[in-house]
Amino acid sequence: MTEKIDLRGLTCPEPVIRTKKLFDDPSINSVHALVDDDICVSNLQRLASSLKADFSSTQLDGHFSVQIARNGSNDKHANVTPATTPVKEAPASKGQAPQTVVFITKDRLGEGDPDFSRTLLDVFLQTMYEAGHRPRAILLANSGVKLMASDSAAAKVLEDFRQVGTEVLACGLCVKFYGLVDQIRQEQITNMFAICEYVGAADKVITP
Numbered sequence: 001m002t003e004k005i006d007l008r009g010l011t012c013p014e015p016v017i018r019t020k021k022l023f024d025d026p027s028i029n030s031v032h033a034l035v036d037d038d039i040c041v042s043n044l045q046r047l048a049s050s051l052k053a054d055f056s057s058t059q060l061d062g063h064f065s066v067q068i069a070r071n072g073s074n075d076k077h078a079n080v081t082p083a084t085t086p087v088k089e090a091p092a093s094k095g096q097a098p099q100t101v102v103f104i105t106k107d108r109l110g111e112g113d114p115d116f117s118r119t120l121l122d123v124f125l126q127t128m129y130e131a132g133h134r135p136r137a138i139l140l141a142n143s144g145v146k147l148m149a150s151d152s153a154a155a156k157v158l159e160d161f162r163q164v165g166t167e168v169l170a171c172g173l174c175v176k177f178y179g180l181v182d183q184i185r186q187e188q189i190t191n192m193f194a195i196c197e198y199v200g201a202a203d204k205v206i207t208p
Helices: 014-023 038-050 114-130 142-148 155-161 170-178 192-201
Strands: 002-006 031-034 053-059 064-070 100-104 135-140 167-171 205-207
Touching: 002 014, 014 031, 014 038, 014 053, 014 064, 014 192, 031 038, 038 053, 038 064, 038 170, 038 192, 100 192, 114 155, 135 142, 135 192, 142 155, 142 167, 142 170, 155 167, 167 192
Parallel strands: 002 031, 100 135, 100 205, 135 167
Antiparallel strands: 031 064, 053 064
16 A cells, blocks of 8 residues: 655654654555655655665655655555665664764854863764774754864864764754755765654764
8 A cells, every 4th residue: 555645844854754754654665755854755765775675766846856765565555766875874783883972062162261162072073983982973053063064174074084984974854953964975964863763773872
């Protein structure tokens, strides 16, 4: 069975949560959703990948049409291609390296002088990188997303982390609020549902 849902006008992460609830019903083979923008499309693609489902999207006049279908679905309406966006892995089990997540919710470290506190957070990230720490993900929310702006002193070290395999992801709602949509790669914009999944799967969460 295919379920159709109009998710336009909803605030992140509501589109992801509503779609996930539909897929919790095993009788639903695919979901056909309408969403406002490409950030919502990317978030639903991440959800599809975490569900090991197929995914496709089409840009329409002023919005997007998204379809997610269970692998192997016989639903004739599910003409989709596999999702490719990487998402959260399962929690580490015995014999595997522990998974650490760094969750940054502001653009400074501590409550001292604002400029010094921003420098201090940059020093913290640089030190973590130079010391060889490689967290599973660095998650940015609220004013923490400003660290990914092109004029941020921390932008380079965050890119260095990304180049060595750490996922560096920013809350999409926060990115929009601070007007940074044009400065952050689409594949690095996520949603609060996914952030909660990363945090819940981590063995250790560091919040500087």
